[in-house]
Amino acid sequence: MATARTLFEKIWDSHLVDQQPDATALIYIDRHLVHEVTSPQAFEGLRNAGRKVRRPDATLAVPDHNVPTSDRSKGIADETSRIQVETLEKNCREFGVQLFGMNDVRQGIVHVIGPEQGFTLPGTTIVCGDSHTSTHGAFGALAFGIGTSEVEHVLATQTLLQKRPKTMRINVVGDLPVGCTAKDVILAIIGQIGTAGGTGYVVEYAGDVIRGLSMEGRMTICNMSIEAGARAGLIAPDEKTFAYLKGRPMAPKGAAWEAAVSYWKTLPSDEGATYDKEVVLDAAEIEPQVTWGTSPQDVVGVTGRVPDPKAVKDAERRASIERSLQYMGLEPNTPIEEVRIDKVFIGSCTNGRIEDLRVIAGLVKGKKVAQSVEAMIVPGSGLVKHQAEEEGLDVVFKEAGFDWREAGCSMCLGMNPDQLKPGERCASTSNRNFEGRQGKGGRTHLVSPAMAAAAALTGRLADVRKLA
Amino acid sequence: MQAFTTLTGVAAPLPMINVDTDKIIPAKWLKTIKRTGLGVALFESMRYNEDGSEKPDFVLNKEPYRNAEILIAGDNFGCGSSREHAPWALLDFGIRCVIAPSFADIFYNNCFKNGILPIVLPQDEIDALMREAEQAQNPTFTIDLEKKEIVRPTGNAPIHFELDPHSRKCLLEGLDDIGQTLERAAAIGTFEGGQRRDQPWLYREA
Ligand code: SF4
Numbered sequence: 001m002a003t004a005r006t007l008f009e010k011i012w013d014s015h016l017v018d019q020q021p022d023a024t025a026l027i028y029i030d031r032h033l034v035h036e037v038t039s040p041q042a043f044e045g046l047r048n049a050g051r052k053v054r055r056p057d058a059t060l061a062v063p064d065h066n067v068p069t070s071d072r073s074k075g076i077a078d079e080t081s082r083i084q085v086e087t088l089e090k091n092c093r094e095f096g097v098q099l100f101g102m103n104d105v106r107q108g109i110v111h112v113i114g115p116e117q118g119f120t121l122p123g124t125t126i127v128c129g130d131s132h133t134s135t136h137g138a139f140g141a142l143a144f145g146i147g148t149s150e151v152e153h154v155l156a157t158q159t160l161l162q163k164r165p166k167t168m169r170i171n172v173v174g175d176l177p178v179g180c181t182a183k184d185v186i187l188a189i190i191g192q193i194g195t196a197g198g199t200g201y202v203v204e205y206a207g208d209v210i211r212g213l214s215m216e217g218r219m220t221i222c223n224m225s226i227e228a229g230a231r232a233g234l235i236a237p238d239e240k241t242f243a244y245l246k247g248r249p250m251a252p253k254g255a256a257w258e259a260a261v262s263y264w265k266t267l268p269s270d271e272g273a274t275y276d277k278e279v280v281l282d283a284a285e286i287e288p289q290v291t292w293g294t295s296p297q298d299v300v301g302v303t304g305r306v307p308d309p310k311a312v313k314d315a316e317r318r319a320s321i322e323r324s325l326q327y328m329g330l331e332p333n334t335p336i337e338e339v340r341i342d343k344v345f346i347g348s349c350t351n352g353r354i355e356d357l358r359v360i361a362g363l364v365k366g367k368k369v370a371q372s373v374e375a376m377i378v379p380g381s382g383l384v385k386h387q388a389e390e391e392g393l394d395v396v397f398k399e400a401g402f403d404w405r406e407a408g409c410s411m412c413l414g415m416n417p418d419q420l421k422p423g424e425r426c427a428s429t430s431n432r433n434f435e436g437r438q439g440k441g442g443r444t445h446l447v448s449p450a451m452a453a454a455a456a457l458t459g460r461l462a463d464v465r466k467l468a
Numbered sequence: 469m470q471a472f473t474t475l476t477g478v479a480a481p482l483p484m485i486n487v488d489t490d491k492i493i494p495a496k497w498l499k500t501i502k503r504t505g506l507g508v509a510l511f512e513s514m515r516y517n518e519d520g521s522e523k524p525d526f527v528l529n530k531e532p533y534r535n536a537e538i539l540i541a542g543d544n545f546g547c548g549s550s551r552e553h554a555p556w557a558l559l560d561f562g563i564r565c566v567i568a569p570s571f572a573d574i575f576y577n578n579c580f581k582n583g584i585l586p587i588v589l590p591q592d593e594i595d596a597l598m599r600e601a602e603q604a605q606n607p608t609f610t611i612d613l614e615k616k617e618i619v620r621p622t623g624n625a626p627i628h629f630e631l632d633p634h635s636r637k638c639l640l641e642g643l644d645d646i647g648q649t650l651e652r653a654a655a656i657g658t659f660e661g662g663q664r665r666d667q668p669w670l671y672r673e674a
Binding site for chain 1: 483484485486488490491494495496498499500501502503513518542543544547548549550551552555570572573574577578581582632633634637645646649650652653655656659660663667668669670671672
């Protein structure tokens with residue numbers, strides 16, 4: 001019998017073009033997503049060298065980081081943002097790459113539209129000049145972020161030079177308590193293994209809890225793999241995966257679909273396959289998670305307290321906590337549930353999908369956003385927005401006092417006008433709480449969509465389980 | 469890309485862990501369509517006050533570190549986004565070598581594409597170098613990539629570092645990855661032929 005292989009090994013092996021004696025591998029890239037921020041210099045490089053895009057049919061572009069999420073009829077006000085988006089449009093025309101422009105209903109965050117269109121498929125290699133490309137691993141694809149030089153390399157050659165990463169399996173076992181979601185699971189994992197815990201690894205998420213998640217939940221998990229240092233996260237494809245993809249515009253059809261599904265069914269890790277590292281997390285011990293600091297690993301259960309640096313022995317870690325608390329304007333030992341917030345941001349490639357919006361609508365229906373809070377909802381794509389409006393969710397949100405906006409990255413990183421002001425405190429469904437991430441001096445608490453809804457209604461980092 | 473053989477320059481100590489790419493270069497600077505000009509914004513929030521004046525305590529605002537070409541930092545340097553603007557900003561400032569106990573993967577790869585050498589060393593050696601960079605009269609170090617050595621200002625024995633042979637060769641020769649890969653176009657074509665046969669659904673014909 002052939003040796004047992006992991007899902008990662010099967011994908012890796014089937015994409016090896018060439019292996020060099022010095023251990024670098026040339027691997028083939030099946031799918032390349034492109035956005036406006038990390039591509040201009042890559043296209044310029046191609047142009048300067050007189051090179052073409054090797055596989056325009058394997059490349060899909062969309063502007064997302066810079067686009068305004070308010071009225072778009074007047075275009076983009078900020079000149080540098082406008083130039084960057086126009087540069088993407090121009091490059092796509094010149095190199096024959098398909099683009100979903102700013103006013104196309106299919107426009108959205110690059111990691112939302114890939115799966116939505118069926119461009120993301122199991123067993124493929126997927127890259128994008130964006131670290132959250134790990135999202136697509138939810139479909140059993142080897143998907144990871146690359147820099148601009150590598151974007152250029154993929155455009156020109158459809159391949160990448162890579163060293164084979166190590167493998168880690170994270171088994172999430174037990175029963176996920178009521179009120180806890182995929183976001184809480186991944187935050188708890190990052191809290192356990194740390195922001196560098198996954199560095200050098202591809203992580204496969206397994207176990208009953210992962211199997212039980214919807215595709216949206218699985219994307220949330222894989223999305224934040226990079227926050228644990230892992231470039232890629234993987235979840236084995238199953239019937240849920242196939243059901244999600246069936247009928248999507250760019251997914252295979254008819255006989256090709258049948259052939260694809262039977263291939264995809266061979267992908268899950270073989271019985272007895274081994275990993276370089278194994279981690280087990282008991283879901284029963286998870287409670288809704290909230291970050292208190294400026295790194296995603298600075299996380300605690302909602303019933304917990306802000307940590308006390310005095311209790312930390314390691315000097316570097318203590319200094320880093322002190323610095324975080326000062327930036328975040330938090331006193332040691334404050335109960336998390338007593339922390340008041342100014343803003344709520346719901347959206348991003350972590351939690352800007354239809355399922356997230358349905359959860360929030362269920363919680364806020366007939367209620368009101370707290371007086372002191374400004375809360376915005378930014379759907380992950382134009383199609384998510386459309387779907388939500390079909391279901392009447394927008395009405396629920398607006399009646400509750402939420403600001404309902406156009407699709408894009410928005411306040412996840414504040415490259416467009418959606419930004420926190422210095423000192424403002426935000427409960428956010430995004431993925432990074434770095435200093436200045438959502439606007440200079442802004443203070444971010446990462447939470448699940450349900451917890452963000454609870455924060456919006458109460459004006460503080462409230463426990464969603466206690467919501468009346 | 470500029471080749472990297474030896475580098476002699478001032479090393480700035482930045483004893484912080486988890487220096488993320490938003491700290492190295494904040495998002496508002498990512499709107500550029502060029503690779504150059506980002507040096508002024510390197511470490512913006514740590515380097516400047518609200519009004520744009522310099523924060524005197526930040527290491528790169530102090531002599532002789534203003535002219536640093538080497539940076540010594542804590543664990544997990546460059547975590548966060550894939551933005552190559554981070555190495556571009558370092559390079560534009562004049563930094564061509566970063567020494568740390570560990571780096572985030574994407575940042576680490578991005579360095580090589582821009583002729584920046586990231587060196588990984590054990591924590592105790594980092595601590596020793598950090599002290600020398602802080603205390604030496606003239607904190608000038610020499611990085612010798614040929615010998616894989618860091619020559620120290622104090623006259624203490626040079627520190628040896630490891631680097632995989634492929635990355636080292638590319639840096640030493642200033643090689644362009646794309647040009648090299650295109651020499652393997654035949655192998656890529658063969659791969660595509662096989663894949664098109666086995667998984668035709670991956671090829672969207674126009
Ligand atoms: S939503 Fe945020 S994390 Fe996702 S791609 Fe946009 S900026 Fe990056």
